[in-house]
Amino acid sequence: MTVRVRVIPCLDVADGRVVKGVNFVDLKDAGDPVEQAQAYDAAGADELCFLDISASHEGRGTLLDIVRRTAQVCFMPFTVGGGVRTVEDARALLLAGADKVAVNSAAVARPELVGEIAARFGSQCCVASVDARRVGEGATESGWEVFTHGGRRATGIDAVAHARRLAELGAGELLVTSMDGDGTQAGYDLALTRAIADSVSVPVVASGGVGTLDHLVEGVRQGHASAVLAASIFHFGTHSIAEAQAALRAAGIPARGQSGEGWRRPR
């Protein structure tokens, strides 16, 4: 076989608490990002993504502690994004135990930041996030535009050209989120995902809009994504990670087949 399409649950974290999280019944504290991460690790998630949406500086301080504690108890790779503005921000997260950092708004203002992080720590840990909306071909060349501030602020930048530039600067992966689709459960923007995936050599993670397992399959088949990110369908218990992986496999897409079993903590 070949490399598996990754199924990635995403946890939104604000001021150290999960904002929109999973309803696993056996959690002591459902708002604790570390407990949620552990639950996903046990469930066989291929990777995890933390997105820090804290408004305050103090809120961000707690993030490093969450990353440190997660790294101690989880044995899957995890990406941390939200508020990464400098090489130092990236360094602090990586030192705390993040495997990859995602750069978003700061790379809109200054794409070179991606190159600086990649040069310092390697492309493999540098994820560039692209939040886009469909604006039509009259507005930008590709018809998609980069938006910041949770999709509220237009930038005038062509999303596909921006994505290509970030990959050329050294991003090892692109996280492409449709701000039109985000939260709608209507499915990924497949044309957007595909336009970017087909124009870069690095893996693309599809994000924004998943409501069903078929959406994950479409993200790969039609969107050409290497990984599929979702939040609500996992958090609300609509589907398990194993069901998502099984749905991909049933569609003939390589996905991971084993659960978290096979190893027991020694006495």
Add this chain to the structure above:
Amino acid sequence: MAESVALIDYGAGNLHSVENALRTVGARVRVTAEPDAVRAADRVVLPGVGSFAACAGGLRAIPGLVDALEERVRAGGVPFLGVCVGMQLLADRGLEHGTTAGLGWIAGEVRAIEQTDPAIKVPHMGWNDVAPTAHAGPAIEAGEAYFLHSYHFAADDPQAIAAMTDHGGGIVAAVARDNLLGVQFHPEKSQAYGLALLTRFLEWRP
């Protein structure tokens, strides 16, 4: 008392992830860059992420460390595990960011993964097969593990290849010879499979 594992601290990014995983499977870990500590270790683990050149440079920047590794691992024969770039450093040379000499313990060189097909993405990122060869030894079992790399170990001697994976063509997933073991994937990030592999490494008596 449990054997001591020297986890080499030379500025590699995944040091603490590897430490956590080793401790979780019951290892007594000493994180160290001191040559004397390496000489006293029962097992040695060399982590590594980033570029071959940066990692090789970081290792050589610590006075006496490479000599101590040569002495304890090569001459002393204690079990050794290299992870990701720590595995690649076993090669004669790496071609990432110019040509850099490796430890030269397992013949071969570390080259860029060629993108032969646009659908094959580089970095090779994600879970993929670990398919043991006839030369795998007891530590390597078949399974799925997490890979994250843009360069791969092209080993000269087929008998040194312990496992393969496939990403637009065959990629060496693990190398092994005598008391040396190197894995291209990340056992510390490969959930149950990875922890089981580390457990087998700790039990390995080459």
